[in-house]
Amino acid sequence: MYRSPEFSIQFLRTTYLRGPNIWTYRPVLETWIDIGTLEDCPSNTLPGFVARLTAxxxxxxxxxxxxxxxxxxIQRLEEGTWPGHILEHVALELQSRAGMQTGFGKAREAGPRGIYKVVIRTRHPEVSQKAFSYGRDLILAAIADRHFDVGSAIADLTQMVDSLCIGPSTACIVDAAAELDIPHIRLNDGNLVQLGHGASQRRIxxxxxDQTSAIAESISKDKDLTKTLLATCGVPVPQGQIVKSPAQAWEAALDIGLPVCVKPTDGNHARGVSLELTSQAEIESAYALALAEGSEVLVERHILGDEHRLLVVGGRVVAANKGEQAHVIGDxxxxxxxxxxxxxxxxxxxGEEEDFPLDTVRLDDHPTAVLELQRQGLLHNSVPSLGQQVLVMRTGNMAMDVTDLVHPDVAELVALAARVVGLDIAGVDLVVKDISKPLKAQGGAIVEVNAGPGLLMHLKPASGKARPVGEAxxxxxxxxxxxxxxxxxxxxGNGDTTGPAKLIAWLLHLKGLETGLACACGLFLGNRRLQKNSAMGWETAQRLLINRAVQAAVFETTARHLLTEGLPYDRCQIGLVTSMPKAEGLQDLFVHTDAQMPGFVRTQIDVVLPNGVAVLNAQDEQVAALASYCDGEVIFYAQNEANPILRSHRAxxxxxxxxxxxxxxxAQGKQETELFSLAATTTSKIIKIHQLSRNDLLAAASAAWALDISKDLIRAGVKSFGQSPTAH
Structure with missing residues (x-):
């Protein structure tokens, strides 16, 4: 770590806010730093600092x-800004250089002199924490005019991004879902991701x-079975035979007719595939290469033309790429x-990494390339003559986008091939001379149908347009x-939300929805208590959104949970604030006055969907003022109908x-609907047993209106609140 003898930047606390928070809707990493005497030294007072930093x-x-x-x-640096702000931008830039695009950042004084809260958007907290650490060291090195190995830091962060974050193919689907306002939850350390919540979720x-059939995937791995099924349905495929030995491979080639290709029956990514073989030696050598990549070997008629990969999604072709052959010219x-x-x-x-559109060619990694050289009488250390063209690889990257050239007949046959195998998403490989003409007329054929196809070739083609395959x-x-x-x-609210939360969940349950509840007194699914202690923590509450049975969910959240974890959901249909929380007990989070609280609690209303409703207590002016942050409708409630906020809203x-x-x-305008009496015997009994206040019932009644729960069901729900389902 590089540290100037005069200056230091100390990390005090780092918090991963995994859900919507006081800064933004997205997950962020928040770190508190103490810049010490650097508080007296803005960037424009540090000789050479800006030049070294930007270099x-x-x-x-x-x-x-x-x-x-x-x-x-840069303008801010030259005018003079402080290390908290600088650390925000340096950490973001390091993340970006490492391949983790984020963009959002904030730096704010925390209150005590020299202490700042610095926040950056994150796709993985470990990467962002490391970016903060490298950023701090880089800034101090630039101040002190010391060496800092930027390349090494970025390489380390890049390795972390590659190993910890979801891959680019998965990311393109997740990002497309986000653009369509569909939430997502990462379910493991790999690329298993849930799109949507509860009973409305899908998985990728x-x-x-989750629509990809296991049977279809198994069929696609068996190249011979795939060909048999396709041929039965009239899809053109090359003639082929499974062989058990090099000698059988040569016999099959003679039977089929030269030239042939040799491939593993269950290989992928063109590994072990040798094309346009014409001699016994070539075919027997290719047999060994194919067997090394799969369990059986297939000899097929060689199809003249270029390799293509077409992506089928939901029964239609959404992208197509053409393969390239790799050549070198001797000098x-x-x-x-x-x-x-x-x-x-x-x-x-x-490059070696997944996000490069073209792979690095290494002969040690491509035995078929070595075979290709041998067929030309060459070795890896051979020196071709000046101008001599040498074919290195016949199969290579599907790097050239040709989507707009695909003939309708080709698209129809490719989509049929995916349906025959049974795949909802398929990468269909075909060989054809001209993709813009019908397949059969030019002797083209479909050679493979693949489950789980790579998407990067369509997102970052070496030539042509990128295709929105994630959105598809x-x-x-x-x-x-x-x-x-x-x-x-x-x-x-301020400790007064448990009662309304339980009553709202009960009403949703009576409406016929499988309802989850995460509140101060536990985690519930329907009338079953899954956890007795508080379930307001992010990880516990998320269990409801992952559960495929849940059709509705109610979440109680405190200001502390908001400040230390974020909300456990991205958006909500109903956001209800019963009272403005107090700053008391939050001093350890640098929250010292009640005046700070509305700026935090507004998050609960910020996340209300445009078609949702904010339910606000009009008796608390600070709560009522949150209405301006709501993208949807607002319902106010109060005990007294003469409340001026109620009267104005109703007018x-x-x-x-x-x-x-x-x-x-x-009430809405002049229209009024009587719900239930607070003085009724059953209501009074419920209020006493469950320690509900009149405000609790008004809040729940308001939320029920927003949830389109009928007045008759509300009356029945208030009377039966707390009873087991068997009592009905």
Whole structure:
């Protein structure tokens, strides 16, 4: 760690806010830092600091910052800004250079002199925490004019991104879902992701979904069985035979007719595939390569033309790529291995990582390439003559987008092939001379149908347009009017939300919905208590959203949980605030005055969906003022119908709930509906047994209106609250 003898930046606390929080809807990492004497040294007072910092991280030139234009952050550096703000931008830039795009960041004074809260958007907290650590060391090194190995730091972060974050194919589906306002939950350390909540969820595992049949996947792995089924349904496929020995491979080739290709029956990614073989030696050598990559070997008629990969999603072709062959041209001096490095691997589109559109070519990793060289009488250390063209690989990256050229006949046959195998998402490989013409007329054929196809080739083709394949998969899983959401009710207040939460959950249960409840007194599913202690923690509450049985969920949240974990859901149908929480007990979070609380609690209303409802206690002016943050409708409630906020809202045709004497009333404009009497014997008994206040009942009645629960069901629910289902 690099640290100036004069200055230091100390990390005090780091918090992973996994759900919507006081900063943003998205997960963030919040770190508290103490910059010590650097509080007296803004960036414009540190000699050479800005030049050294931007030389190490030139991408900072693109940061807009609060200025709102490219170069805005540099302008702030030159005018003078403090290390908290600088750390925000440096950590974001390091994440971006490592391949984890995020963008959002904030830095705010925490209160005590020299202490700041720095927040950055994260896709994985370990990566962001490391970015903060490297960012701190880099800043101190730039201040002290010391060496800092930026390349090593970025390489370390890149390795973390590759190993910890979801892959780019999965990420494109998740990002497409987010654009359509469909929530997601990562279910493991890999690429298993839930889209949507509860009973409305779907699951993906990269390019496989919960609609992908295990039988279909098994069929696709058996190349011979796949061909048999396709041929039965009239899909053109190459003639082929499974063989048990090199000698049988040669016999099969003679029977089929030369040239042939040899491949493993259950291989993938073109491993062990040798094409256009014409001699016994070539075929017997190819047999060994194929067997090394699979359990059986298949000899097929070689189809003239170029390889293509077409992506089928939900019965239609959504993308198509053409393969490339890899060649080098001799210079009379360099070996083939050297030419591969100079002419092929030097292409900036090639790399080892998954997000490069083209793979690096290494002869050690491609035995079929070695065989291809041998067929030309060459070895890896051979020196081709000047101008001599050498074919290195016949099968390579499907890197050239040709989606717009696909003939309708080809698209129809490819979609049929996916249906025959039974795959909802399939990568169909075919060989054809011209993809813009019908398949059969030119002797083309479908050679493979693959489950779980790679998507990156369509997202980052080496040439042509990128295709929105992530959106296609999401649209396949969800109808245009679906967002994978269940009814979610979120409550926040000053210790007075447990009663309303339980009553709202009861009413939803009576409505016929399998309802989950996470509150101060436990975790419930229907009338079953799954956990006795508080279930307001993020991880516990999330169990309801993962449960496929849950059709509605009610969540009670405190200000502390909001500040230390974030909300356990991304958006809600109903956001209910019963009273403004107090700052007391939150001093350890640098919350010292009640005046700070509305700025935090507004999050509960910020997350209400546009078609949702904010339910607010009009008797608390600070709570009522939160209405301006709601994207949806607002219902106010108060005990007195003369409440000025209620009267004003009602005058504007807004919905209000109040008590007139002992009668609870819904009202909108001049229309009124009497719900139930607070003085009724059964209601009074329920209030006493469950320690409910009049406000609790008004809050629950308001939420029930927002949830479209009928007045008769509300009356029955209030009378029966707390009884077991067997009593009805």
């Amino acid at each position: 190490w991280l030139p991408g900072l030139q693109e940061h807009r910052c609060s200025v709102g234009e490219v170069g805005g952050f 595992w990269t390019a496989e979904t 009379g001096v360099s070996t083939i291995e050297q030419l591969i490095e100079l002419q092929i691997n030097s292409d900036p589109r090639r 998969i999401v649209r396949h899983l969800f109808n245009s009017d679906e967002a994978g959401r269940i009814q979610v009710v979120g409550l926040m 504007n045709e807004g919905k209000v709930v109040f008590a007139r004497g002992n009668q609870v009333i819904w």
